[in-house]
Amino acid sequence: xxxxxxxxxxxxxxxxxxxxxxxxxxxxxxxxxxxxxxxxxxxxxxxxxxxxxxxxxxxxxxxxxxxxxxxxxxxxxxxxxxxxxxxxxxxxxxxxxxxxxxxxxxxxxxxxxxxxxxxxxxxxxxxxxxxxxxxxxxxxxxxxxxxxxxxxxxxxxxxxxxxxxxxxxxxxxxxxxxxxxxxxxxxxxxxxxxxxxxxxxxxxxxxxxxxxxxxxxxxxxxxxxxxxxxxxxxxxxxxxxxxxxxxxxxxxxxxxxxxxxxxxxxxxxxxxxxxxxxxxxxxxxxxxxxxxxxxxxxxxxxxxxxxxxxxxxxxxxxxxxxxxxxxxxxxxxxxxxxxxxxxxxxxxxxxxxxxxxxxxxxxxxxxxxxxxxxxxxxxxxxxxxxxxxxxxxxxxxxxxxxxxxxxxxxxxxxxxxxxxxxxxxxxxxxxxxxxxxxxxxxxxxxxxxxxxxxxxxxxxxxxxxxxxxxxxxxxxx
Numbered sequence: 001x002x003x004x005x006x007x008x009x010x011x012x013x014x015x016x017x018x019x020x021x022x023x024x025x026x027x028x029x030x031x032x033x034x035x036x037x038x039x040x041x042x043x044x045x046x047x048x049x050x051x052x053x054x055x056x057x058x059x060x061x062x063x064x065x066x067x068x069x070x071x072x073x074x075x076x077x078x079x080x081x082x083x084x085x086x087x088x089x090x091x092x093x094x095x096x097x098x099x100x101x102x103x104x105x106x107x108x109x110x111x112x113x114x115x116x117x118x119x120x121x122x123x124x125x126x127x128x129x130x131x132x133x134x135x136x137x138x139x140x141x142x143x144x145x146x147x148x149x150x151x152x153x154x155x156x157x158x159x160x161x162x163x164x165x166x167x168x169x170x171x172x173x174x175x176x177x178x179x180x181x182x183x184x185x186x187x188x189x190x191x192x193x194x195x196x197x198x199x200x201x202x203x204x205x206x207x208x209x210x211x212x213x214x215x216x217x218x219x220x221x222x223x224x225x226x227x228x229x230x231x232x233x234x235x236x237x238x239x240x241x242x243x244x245x246x247x248x249x250x251x252x253x254x255x256x257x258x259x260x261x262x263x264x265x266x267x268x269x270x271x272x273x274x275x276x277x278x279x280x281x282x283x284x285x286x287x288x289x290x291x292x293x294x295x296x297x298x299x300x301x302x303x304x305x306x307x308x309x310x311x312x313x314x315x316x317x318x319x320x321x322x323x324x325x326x327x328x329x330x331x332x333x334x335x336x337x338x339x340x341x342x343x344x345x346x347x348x349x350x351x352x353x354x355x356x357x358x359x360x361x362x363x364x365x366x367x368x369x370x371x372x373x374x375x376x377x378x379x380x381x382x383x384x385x386x387x388x389x390x391x392x393x394x395x396x397x398x399x400x401x402x403x404x405x406x407x408x409x410x411x412x413x414x415x416x417x418x419x420x421x422x423x424x425x426x427x428x429x430x431x432x433x434x435x436x437x438x439x440x441x442x443x444x445x446x447x448x449x450x451x452x453x454x455x456x457x458x459x460x461x462x463x464x465x466x467x468x469x470x471x472x473x474x475x476x477x
Contacts, residue, residue: 008144008145008148008322008323008326012159012163012326014182038259038261039256039259039260039261039265039269040260040261040265040269041260041264041265041268041269041272042269043181043269044256044257044259044260044265044266044268044269044270044273045268045269045270045272045273045276046181046184047256047259048083048253048256048269048270048273049184049272049273049276049277050184050187051252051253051256052079052083052247052253052273052277053187053277053280054137054140054333056075056136056140057075057076057079057277057280057281057284058140058191058284058305058325059139059140059143059144059302059305059306059325060075060136060140060302061075061076061281061284061285061288062284062285062287062288062291062302062304062305062308063288063300063301063302063303063304063305064288064301065284065285065286065287065288065289065292065304066288066289066291066292066298066301066304067292067301068225068230068231069212069224069225069226069227069230069285069289069292070225070226070227070228070230070285070289071227071228071229071230071231071236072231072284072285072288073228073281073282073285074228074231074236074239074240075239075243075281076277076278076280076281076284077277077278077281078239078240078242078243078244078247079243079244079246079247079277080247080274080275080277080278080281081240081244081247081274081278082243082244082245082246082247082248082274083247083248083270083273083274083277084271084274084275085244085247085248086247086248086253086257086270086274087266087267087270087271087273087274088267088271089248090248090249090407090410091248091257091266091267091270092263092266092267093410093411094109094254094257094258094410095257095258095260095263095266096263097109097112097410098257098258099258103258104255104258104342104346105251105255105342105343105346105347106126106249106251106254106255106342106347106402106406107119107122107123107251107342107343107346107347107348107351108346108347109254109406110122110123110405110406110409110420111347111351113409113410113415114405114409114416114417114420115417116351116352117417117421118405118417118420118421118424119347119351120347120348120351120352121421121424122401122402122405122424123343123347123348124348125397125401125428126251126339126343126397126398126401126402127340127343127344127348128397129393129394129396129397129398130251130336130339130340130343130394131340131373131376131377131380132380132393132394133336133339133393133394134333134336134337134340134373134377134380134381135377135380135381136381136394137160137164137333137336138157138160138161138333138377138378138381139153139157139302139381140302140325141156141157141159141160141326141333142154142156142157142159142160142381143156143300143302143303143305143306144156144306144322144325144326145159145160146303146306147303147306147307147310148306148310148322153382154382157378157381157382158378160333161374161375161377161378162374164333164337164374165337165370165371165373165374186320186323186324187324188276188280188324189320189324190320190321190322190323190324190325191280191283191284191287191321191324192283193317193320193321194283194287194308194309194313194317194320194321194324195282195283195286195287197312197313197314197317198286198287198290198291198308198312198313199286199290201290201294201312201313202290202293202294207293208289208290208293209222209226211293211294212225212226212289212292212293215292215293215296225289233445234442234444234445234446234447235447237445237446237447237450238442238446238447238449238450241399241449241450241453241454242392242395242396242399242449242450242453243395243399245399245403245407245453246395246398246399246403248407249398249399249402249403249406249407250339250398251339251342251343251398252336252339255339255342257270284305287304287305287308287309288304288305288308290308290312291304291305291307291308291312292304294308294311294312295307295308295311305325306322306325309321309322309325310322337370337373337374340369340370340373341366341367341369341370341373342366344369344373345362345365345366345369346362346366349365349369350362392449396431396449396452397428399449399453400424400427400428400430400431400449400452400453400456401424401427401428401456402424403453403456403457404423404424404427404453404456404457404459404460405419405420405423405424405456405460408420408423408460408461408464412464413469414464414468414469415460415463415464415469416463416467416468416469416470417469418463418467419459419460419463419464419466419467419468419469420460420463422459422460422463423456423457423459423460423463424456426455426456426459427452427453427455427456427459428452430448430451430452430455431448431449431451431452434448434451434452435448
């Protein structure tokens with residue numbers, strides 16, 4: 001057996017075993033969805049950062065750095081900024097509401113704040129976008145298995161789906177949080193060790209600069225590669241408008257915040273998560289640039305990370321680093337499955353089809369739907385172009401439709417259901433209109449997603465005066 005593959009298989013079996021052991025202690029939906037609301041700051045930090053360092057932040061960003069250089073930092077950097085806003089502004093506020101009214105999901109909050117109908121529409125859209133996100137994570141794992149063992153893309157996707165579905169379906173967010181502790185240690189240790197080895201392989205920073213200049217043979221292009229705005233102002237602004245709010249309103253992250261035992265745990269755990277993201281962003285950026293210096297002719301840029309991990313360092317470090325990538329992808333996969341399971345079981349099935357379902361039956365339904373989503377993710381991943389494309393579909397759809405209604409609803413009583421619907425519908429309409437009638441391009445320095453997000457925010461703001469919410473006597477707050 002390929003030794004690298006043996007290490008990864010052993011690691012995967014350990015994750016499944018841990019998920020099964022924790023799952024024995026999960027007795028109801030409260031444990032499955034919000035971990036009994038018992039997470040301290042350390043456990044919340046672990047499960048948040050493990051969720052945020054996934055295929056996009058590793059394989060995807062390394063591939064982006066392979067192509068664009070230093071400016072690839074902004075993908076994770078903007079995510080980290082969003083996490084800081086979650087820590088100090090959004091997280092504590094939504095945790096208080098969830099604790100007071102026993103909310104389990106983002107959909108619970110949207111139902112509580114607006115209406116059943118708005119919950120249903122947004123949950124359906126989120127389920128579609130989340131399947132795209134899940135497929136992106138499966139692709140990340142498939143590329144690792146392809147490089148280390150020559151496993152075909154389809155079989156790599158199937159293996160990834162089986163591993164994460166087995167351990168998450170057993171215990172939900174509770175098993176994911178415990179497994180995330182192991183995953184986080186492997187992720188951070190693997191990348192922190194791998195980056196210096198990659199840089200050493202190409203002769204240090206000066207060797208990296210020389211190699212890139214030699215491959216590009218164009219001083220202007222080389223300068224852009226080492227520039228913070230190399231991707232272009234429009235792209236970086238698009239990342240900021242799409243990713244920064246996404247990482248304060250993502251249903252998966254909000255659900256994890258619900259699991260905190262108190263407000264202090266929310267602030268501390270989420271703050272640590274944001275700081276680590278901002279620092280971690282330099283590692284895949286550096287590895288991707290070194291991969292370009294060493295292997296400038298890769299046919300697929302998303303093979304840059306597993307290729308670098310396998311070829312640019314000693315076996316022991318290489319095995320740890322490849323396990324770190326696998327851990328990163330799997331840890332985010334469980335968060336995505338959590339989002340899917342909650343949207344489909346709690347937000348849609350219970351709300352619209354079986355309102356009287358018992359806690360125990362809801363747990364069974366959630367586990368079954370987790371398996372169904374795992375199977376659906378396999379089919380979608382087979383047709384997805386690349387990881388960044390998959391993530392962009394999810395983040396665009398989520399931020400355009402949810403950011404303005406969620407944030408305005410959280411911080412002003414005047415936000416109404418009519419305003420929320422208009423904001424979400426017009427924001428998505430702008431994005432789709434530009435996609436079909438303007439070739440997906442935006443206007444000026446704003447791309448289509450940025451324009452959709454700004455449109456949704458302006459419409460939501462205007463709705464506070466055009467049709468403000470009228471609170472009835474005795475209505476809960």
